[in-house]
Amino acid sequence: MTDNTTTLSPAPRRIAVFGAGYIGLVTGACFAELGHRVVVRDIQPERIDLLRSGDVPFFEPGLGDLIIRNKERLSFTLDADEAVREAEAVFVCVDTPPTASGDADLSRVWAVVEALKNTASHLAAVVVKSTVPVGTGSRVRAALDEAGLSGVGYASNPEFTAEGSAVADFLHPDRVVIGAFDEATAHWVEGLYAGIDGPVDIMDVASAEMVKLASNALLATKITFINEIATVCEATGADITQVARAVGRDHRLGPHFLNAGLGYGGSCFPKDSRALRAMASNSGYPFQLLNAVIEVNELQPRRAIQRLKSELGGLRGRRVALLGLTFKPGTDDMREAPSTVIASRLLAEGAEVTCWDPMARPAEAEPWSSTTRHQDVPEAVSGADAAVLVTEWPELADVDWHAAARRMRNPLILDGRNLLDPEALLDAGFTYMSVGRATRVPPSDR
Numbered sequence: 001m002t003d004n005t006t007t008l009s010p011a012p013r014r015i016a017v018f019g020a021g022y023i024g025l026v027t028g029a030c031f032a033e034l035g036h037r038v039v040v041r042d043i044q045p046e047r048i049d050l051l052r053s054g055d056v057p058f059f060e061p062g063l064g065d066l067i068i069r070n071k072e073r074l075s076f077t078l079d080a081d082e083a084v085r086e087a088e089a090v091f092v093c094v095d096t097p098p099t100a101s102g103d104a105d106l107s108r109v110w111a112v113v114e115a116l117k118n119t120a121s122h123l124a125a126v127v128v129k130s131t132v133p134v135g136t137g138s139r140v141r142a143a144l145d146e147a148g149l150s151g152v153g154y155a156s157n158p159e160f161t162a163e164g165s166a167v168a169d170f171l172h173p174d175r176v177v178i179g180a181f182d183e184a185t186a187h188w189v190e191g192l193y194a195g196i197d198g199p200v201d202i203m204d205v206a207s208a209e210m211v212k213l214a215s216n217a218l219l220a221t222k223i224t225f226i227n228e229i230a231t232v233c234e235a236t237g238a239d240i241t242q243v244a245r246a247v248g249r250d251h252r253l254g255p256h257f258l259n260a261g262l263g264y265g266g267s268c269f270p271k272d273s274r275a276l277r278a279m280a281s282n283s284g285y286p287f288q289l290l291n292a293v294i295e296v297n298e299l300q301p302r303r304a305i306q307r308l309k310s311e312l313g314g315l316r317g318r319r320v321a322l323l324g325l326t327f328k329p330g331t332d333d334m335r336e337a338p339s340t341v342i343a344s345r346l347l348a349e350g351a352e353v354t355c356w357d358p359m360a361r362p363a364e365a366e367p368w369s370s371t372t373r374h375q376d377v378p379e380a381v382s383g384a385d386a387a388v389l390v391t392e393w394p395e396l397a398d399v400d401w402h403a404a405a406r407r408m409r410n411p412l413i414l415d416g417r418n419l420l421d422p423e424a425l426l427d428a429g430f431t432y433m434s435v436g437r438a439t440r441v442p443p444s445d446r
């Protein structure tokens with residue numbers, strides 16, 4: 001419908017946010033920063049206690065400071081009725097994890113809708129930020145109408161922030177997408193964003209729901225495409241870093257998401273790609289391209305294990321150090337991290353696994369309960385037959401690799417993110433494997 005860049009200060013509103021996870025807390029804190037009064041509701045008592053005591057339940061740069069700075073306008077509660085009572089709008093930011101069939105599990109979204117039925121008649125809008133299949137908004141709208149809430153507006157407002165830069169992404173977005181059934185609701189929600197630095201894209205609800213799924217699927221496809229090119233580079237002698245750099249200089253393609261690696265992970269790309277595939281299949285359309293993307297991505301960490309296995313002549317009894325466990329740097333999020341597949345596969349092959357990560361808090365369950373955690377990289381690689389750089393934490397570029405090589409039983413590294421300088425690693429005595437480039441051996445072994 002429209003495309004405006006917001007510049008005005010927002011009229012202060014009262015907002016209830018359901019869900020104190022990555023998205024709910026960033027949304028709540030950023031709306032408070034814009035001047036609104038926000039109450040965040042969650043169902044986990046320990047999470048609410050932590051937030052009330054001034055702590056953040058996970059690591060997200062800048063979020064803790066933002067919450068403290070806005071504490072006069074930001075409160076936390078377990079009580080749904082209390083949250084809705086004073087609010088003018090409810091933002092739904094609950095998790096929508098995959099079910100066994102790959103479809104999104106909407107039970108938490110419906111639990112919120114249920115909680116609103118007797119309490120929401122005074123609201124201007126119910127706004128869903130959670131990532132949901134196309135058609136969810138229509139079903140929620142029908143449920144609100146049935147409950148006598150046809151005077152309450154509905155909007156889909158998908159979130160595009162990335163963990164690790166979520167606060168900056170929220171306040172300086174590439175775009176804010178608002179889908180609504182009526183112009184008045186769309187513009188009311190748009191008003192909440194006055195003051196942010198970015199364009200607002202208003203459209204119908206189904207299209208807004210699809211923008212989120214299409215964006216994540218396209219990003220996953222771009223990553224997977226460059227990983228496929230990397231595999232062909234390995235087979236043909238080309239160097240993926242040189243190829244990707246020049247490909248990315250084409251303004252029609254852009255340089256982002258062209259780093260070959262061990263595959264995408266995290267709470268969004270795997271889940272949303274599978275949800276879009278399931279949604280297409282449910283509508284009778286087999287989304288072949290997305291099928292291939294998902295399959296190639298699942299193979300990517302397994303290929304790394306195969307390469308390591310053939311380089312070492314087997315993995316049984318070998319010690320392998322995993323450097324970086326989170327799905328990407330700058331977060332403590334381990335959801336669908338490729339490191340989990342790599343650790344599981346190594347253990348299944350009979351290897352011993354040690355690991356290092358500056359921030360990860362892996363679950364006390366398999367595979368992590370069978371691995372040994374270390375506080376620093378030289379300790380983690382001590383006695384190892386190979387190291388695998390899984391997550392490109394910047395501190396890994398500053399490791400004393402000469403010292404690390406001396407502590408290893410066999411100085412072999414698989415740089416799964418092409419982070420390190422190959423010449424420096426060769427100089428330190430490493431056999432250097434990476435993604436999409438030929439394996440290099442140190443001068444003494446040539």
Ligand SMILES: NC(=O)c1ccc[n+]([C@@H]2O[C@H](COP(=O)([O-])OP(=O)(O)OC[C@H]3O[C@@H](n4cnc5c(N)ncnc54)[C@H](O)[C@@H]3O)[C@@H](O)[C@H]2O)c1
Nearest residue numbers: 018019020021022023041042043094095096108130131159
């Ligand atoms: N994490 C991301 O980077 C990201 C980015 C864009 C979109 N999303 C989407 O945003 C949604 C939330 O993701 P997240 O990563 O913040 O999830 P999360 O798991 O970190 O947080 C969800 C929170 O909702 C709470 N919750 C569940 N039911 C509730 C209820 N009835 N009332 C109040 N709180 C309830 C949970 O206890 C939890 O604290 C998902 O749909 C996700 O796909 C996530």
